[in-house]
Amino acid sequence: MTEQAPTLLDVAREAGVSAATASRALNGSTRTVSAEKLNLVLQAAARLGYAPNLSAQATARGSTKTVALIVHDIADPYFSSIAAGIVDGAEAAGLTVTMAVTGRSPDRELEIVSILRGHRPHAIVLAGSRIGDDQEALADELSAYRAAGGRVAVVSQPGLPYGTVTIDNRRGADELADALVAHGYRRFAILRGPDVLHTSRDRAEGFTAGLARAGLEPVETVEAEFTEDGGHAAMSGLLDRGRGEVELVFAVNDVMAIGAMRALRDAGLVPGRDLAIAGFDDIPAAVDVDPALTTVAVPMRKMGRRAIELALAETEEPELVRLPTSVVLRGSTPRR
Amino acid sequence: MTEQAPTLLDVAREAGVSAATASRALNGSTRTVSAEKLNLVLQAAARLGYAPNLSAQATARGSTKTVALIVHDIADPYFSSIAAGIVDGAEAAGLTVTMAVTGRSPDRELEIVSILRGHRPHAIVLAGSRIGDDQEALADELSAYRAAGGRVAVVSQPGLPYGTVTIDNRRGADELADALVAHGYRRFAILRGPDVLHTSRDRAEGFTAGLARAGLEPVETVEAEFTEDGGHAAMSGLLDRGRGEVELVFAVNDVMAIGAMRALRDAGLVPGRDLAIAGFDDIPAAVDVDPALTTVAVPMRKMGRRAIELALAETEEPELVRLPTSVVLRGSTPRR
DNA sequence: CCTCTTTCGGAAAACGTATTCCATCACCTA
DNA sequence: TAGGTGATGGAATACGTTTTCCGAAAGAGG
Numbered sequence: 001m002t003e004q005a006p007t008l009l010d011v012a013r014e015a016g017v018s019a020a021t022a023s024r025a026l027n028g029s030t031r032t033v034s035a036e037k038l039n040l041v042l043q044a045a046a047r048l049g050y051a052p053n054l055s056a057q058a059t060a061r062g063s064t065k066t067v068a069l070i071v072h073d074i075a076d077p078y079f080s081s082i083a084a085g086i087v088d089g090a091e092a093a094g095l096t097v098t099m100a101v102t103g104r105s106p107d108r109e110l111e112i113v114s115i116l117r118g119h120r121p122h123a124i125v126l127a128g129s130r131i132g133d134d135q136e137a138l139a140d141e142l143s144a145y146r147a148a149g150g151r152v153a154v155v156s157q158p159g160l161p162y163g164t165v166t167i168d169n170r171r172g173a174d175e176l177a178d179a180l181v182a183h184g185y186r187r188f189a190i191l192r193g194p195d196v197l198h199t200s201r202d203r204a205e206g207f208t209a210g211l212a213r214a215g216l217e218p219v220e221t222v223e224a225e226f227t228e229d230g231g232h233a234a235m236s237g238l239l240d241r242g243r244g245e246v247e248l249v250f251a252v253n254d255v256m257a258i259g260a261m262r263a264l265r266d267a268g269l270v271p272g273r274d275l276a277i278a279g280f281d282d283i284p285a286a287v288d289v290d291p292a293l294t295t296v297a298v299p300m301r302k303m304g305r306r307a308i309e310l311a312l313a314e315t316e317e318p319e320l321v322r323l324p325t326s327v328v329l330r331g332s333t334p335r336r
Numbered sequence: 337m338t339e340q341a342p343t344l345l346d347v348a349r350e351a352g353v354s355a356a357t358a359s360r361a362l363n364g365s366t367r368t369v370s371a372e373k374l375n376l377v378l379q380a381a382a383r384l385g386y387a388p389n390l391s392a393q394a395t396a397r398g399s400t401k402t403v404a405l406i407v408h409d410i411a412d413p414y415f416s417s418i419a420a421g422i423v424d425g426a427e428a429a430g431l432t433v434t435m436a437v438t439g440r441s442p443d444r445e446l447e448i449v450s451i452l453r454g455h456r457p458h459a460i461v462l463a464g465s466r467i468g469d470d471q472e473a474l475a476d477e478l479s480a481y482r483a484a485g486g487r488v489a490v491v492s493q494p495g496l497p498y499g500t501v502t503i504d505n506r507r508g509a510d511e512l513a514d515a516l517v518a519h520g521y522r523r524f525a526i527l528r529g530p531d532v533l534h535t536s537r538d539r540a541e542g543f544t545a546g547l548a549r550a551g552l553e554p555v556e557t558v559e560a561e562f563t564e565d566g567g568h569a570a571m572s573g574l575l576d577r578g579r580g581e582v583e584l585v586f587a588v589n590d591v592m593a594i595g596a597m598r599a600l601r602d603a604g605l606v607p608g609r610d611l612a613i614a615g616f617d618d619i620p621a622a623v624d625v626d627p628a629l630t631t632v633a634v635p636m637r638k639m640g641r642r643a644i645e646l647a648l649a650e651t652e653e654p655e656l657v658r659l660p661t662s663v664v665l666r667g668s669t670p671r672r
Numbered sequence: 673c674c675t676c677t678t679t680c681g682g683a684a685a686a687c688g689t690a691t692t693c694c695a696t697c698a699c700c701t702a
Numbered sequence: 703t704a705g706g707t708g709a710t711g712g713a714a715t716a717c718g719t720t721t722t723c724c725g726a727a728a729g730a731g732g
Contacts, residue, residue: 005456005484007718018682023720031721034680049480054454055394056718059687064391066434075420075620075637077413084411087437096451098402098434101423115432118390120341144385148341228620258624265626284411284564288594290601290626301411343688354712359690367691370710392688395717 006048015044026052058120067095067308068121070112072104072128076227076255077283078300082127082155085304093312095122102128104226106138113141123151123311127304153311155303156199158320163310165303165321169199169280170206172296172325173250176278177210179327180248180294184336185276188218189243191234191251191260193226200226203252203280219246224256231259232266239267247276248333254279254286254295261289261332276333291331299323342384351380362388394456403431403644404457406448408440408464412563412591413619414636418463418491421640429648431458438464440562442474449477459487459647463640489647491639492535494656499646501639501657505535505616506542508632508661509586512614513546515663516584516630520672521612524554525579527570527587527596529562536562539588539616555582560592567595568602575603583612584669590615590622590631597625597668612669627667635659 012022017037024033025041033041044050058064067090071079083099090097100116102109116124124145139160142152152162180188190207193200204221211217224234231251238249251257257279261271271277272291279286282297306321313319348358353373361369361377369377380386394400403426407415419435426433436452438445452460460481475496478488488498516524526543529536540557547553560570567587574585587593593615597607607613608627615622618633642657649655 003483005453005480008720009718019719020682020684020721021680024681027720029720032680037681049476051450051453051480053395053456053718055391055400055456056687057454057720058391059389059395059689059717060719060721062687062720073420074410074423075413075416077411077416080411080413080416084409084437087410087435091437096434096436096455098432099423100432101420101427114387117341117387118393119432120389120391140385144341144387147339228624261626262624271626285621285624288564288598288621289624290597290607344690345688355689356691356712356714357710360711363690365690367711368709373711389688392717393690395687395719396689396691398690398717 005053006050008050008052011041011044011048011050014048015040017041026050064120064122065095066119066121067097067311068116068119068124069097069099070102070109070116070124070126070128071099072102074099074101077285078253078255078281079127081283081300082304082307085301085306086125086127086308087304088301089305089308093308104128110137110141113138113145117141117145117150120148121150123153123308125153125155125304125307125311126157127155127307128157151311153307155307161318163307163313163315163319163321165306165310165323167298167303167323167325169202170209172298172327173203173206173252173280174210175325176250176280176294176296176327177207178213179329180250180276180278180333181211181214181216183329183333185248185333186216187245187247188216189220189222189238189246189249190218191222191224191231191249191256193230193252193256194223197226200252207250219244226253226256228255228259228262231256232263233259235260235263236267239263239269243275247336248278249275250278250280252280254281254283254293257293257295257332258285258289261293272332272334278333282328287330289332291334294330294333295328297326297328299325341389342386344386344388347377347380347384347386350384351376353377362386398456400456400458401431402455402457403433403647404452404455404460405433405435406438406445406452406460406462406464407435408438410435410437413621414589414591414617415463417619417636418640418643421637421642422461422463422644423640424637425641425644429644440464446473446477449474449481453477453481453486456484457486459489459644461489461491461640461643461647462493463491463643464493487647489643491643497654499643499649499651499655499657501642501646501659503634503639503659503661505538506545508634508663509539509542509588509616510546511661512586512616512630512632512663513543514549515665516586516612516614516669517547517550517552519665519669521584521669522552523581523583524552525556525558525574525582525585526554527558527560527567527585527592529566529588529592530559533562536588543586555580562589562592564591564595564598567592568599569595571596571599572603575599575605579611583672584614585611586614586616588616590617590619590629593629593631593668594621594625597629608668608670614669618664623666625668627670630666630669631664633662633664635661 224230560566622629
């Protein structure tokens with residue numbers, strides 16, 4: 001009933017040539033094949049609807065045309081933007097992208113790298129800041145992959161011995177603090193994510209450092225999930241406790257900030273007027289909310305593209321690319 | 337320098353057994369292997385950091401543990417939510433997801449299916465409503481894949497002879513129109529996408545039908561790109577021309593609606609108060625904008641999950657699953 | 673006209689794994 | 703104790719490609 005997919009041999013037989021010739025005709029081999037046979041093979045292939053078995057090709061060649069992408073959560077706009085950049089870059093290089101999602105679990109991440117290694121992809125791209133703990137097991141897994149000729153690139157997770165594209169989280173947050181102080185704010189709360197995430201920690205510290213230069217320090221710090229719901233919950237909690245004299249809440253990423261804005265409105269308050277909000281990332285939705293969100297713009301899509309270029313470049317030294325961020329002030333932090 | 341990755345044979349040698357035994361020990365074979373040898377092999381594998389070559393496995397077995405996903409744009413929250421559901425389902429079934437992005441180009445989609453077919457994935461899931469034209473070439477490609485034992489599932493694109501999960505776009509839009517008329521609105525404009533997209537057409541027609549039952553018809557219809565920028569541009573155009581007596585703009589999806597809201601604000605108007613807006617999809621951002629967006633809720637993530645279940649189920653008849661939608665009225669369409 | 677090179681086709685080996693056959697051995701039953 | 707049965711190990715083959723190697727034919731230079 002379900003006949004088999006046509007193989008190279010079927011094509012060769014149909015064209016009346018050997019398997020070797022068929023193979024040479026159907027892909028860019030070094031060897032050339034006469035125009036006559038070439039046509040024969042091409043036509044036979046078309047007639048049978050032949051599609052080369054890429055797995056077999058991979059085992060024969062010992063290499064694949066595949067890039068593996070590991071993200072925490074593909075529905076998160078931050079990661080899906082990076083993913084889009086990576087897909088761009090991969091397609092430009094004629095590669096297919098395979099994707100795996102960790103759900104922010106380090107165990108799962110380790111497991112995934114191990115499985116992916118089995119695919120023998122051309123490159124592995126890790127996106128998202130990982131937990132610090134079992135750094136080691138993951139590093140082993142990756143260096144095994146690397147030793148066998150694999151390429152690795154990392155997004156936004158400096159400190160690993162691989163090509164890395166990142167931003168300066170501390171500096172971005174520091175500059176944001178600067179700008180907000182210049183706008184007249186004095187009393188800040190920080191909404192941070194789990195402390196194990198480098199990104200969250202660096203941004204919180206950078207912001208604090210910026211305040212310190214102005215002789216200020218945060219009135220309060222709340223820890224929450226790195227998600228929109230996390231931001232909502234944290235802000236609700238803060239409001240319940242009475243927000244005291246806090247004038248502005250800095251959330252370490254935009255989705256949390258947007259969650260916080262929603263909590264604000266749920267409580268009958270107006271973001272920007274009653275309490276100012278700032279985020280980090282400049283996801284697309286940042287301009288969709290009202291008031292538009294003050295944030296630090298991160299070139300996510302470009303980071304993805306750059307990461308894959310890094311992975312593909314056959315460089316010896318692990319290169320560290322820091323892409324610039326920029327503070328963008330919007331309606332959620334009016335001048336006081 | 338770059339030594340090769342350890343192979344099954346290396347493990348077998350290290351453990352002092354034959355390749356066959358090693359193979360049987362390292363994956364769920366029908367055959368059983370003595371506890372003693374099993375341990376030997378497992379330890380050897382761990383010692384060498386062995387990861388089975390999945391390509392070789394695939395050619396030997398003639399099947400892969402892979403699901404291919406085709407979407408239009410992974411950065412679009414609609415698709416990334418569906419993708420998240422698919423990844424969920426795939427991982428539950430122990431499958432890896434490979435992803436390809438069409439950028440909404442039918443040519444590219446055709447090309448992608450052809451490449452993907454070469455990967456011999458366990459299943460192919462198509463997400464997003466495709467253009468009607470070269471339906472045929474695509475259908476050929478897919479049925480070739482199917483004939484060779486592949487599974488296909490389709491999201492939101494009924495009419496193909498494959499397992500399909502979708503929603504009733506006409507009905508959803510119709511019910512939305514109903515609800516809005518009940519809210520006191522009488523003068524509507526429709527912001528539709530390119531007419532070749534089924535989704536866009538069905539939603540526009542459904543909305544029009546709903547109005548017709550109340551003896552109304554849309555004052556105006558504007559066509560634009562299916563993206564946020566498209567919505568922004570269309571709304572700007574509408575405002576420039578003078579929006580006349582339009583009371584409410586229905587955009588055929590949320591990202592367009594959100595773009596339209598932004599255009600409104602850019603023109604100094606207040607969405608909801610000066611002009612009501614409604615969308616379709618209920619993407620996460622719909623509750624983040626202010627006022628929150630009235631829309632038709634589509635269970636995107638669940639659609640993804642369901643799609644992969646459909647693909648994996650070995651059913652004869654192509655099943656058509658219609659997931660229910662629900663109108664959700666929010667602040668962007670206050671009662672008049 | 674003879675060698676030397678180049679071009680091109682096919683047979684066969686290789687890639688890393690799964691699986692089909694045997695062969696061996698222990699154990700059980702009568 | 704003979705024959706049957708079930709468990710287990712290994713040699714060999716298969717999977718669908720690519721690639722090496724060899725030989726034949728064709729053209730170039732003397």
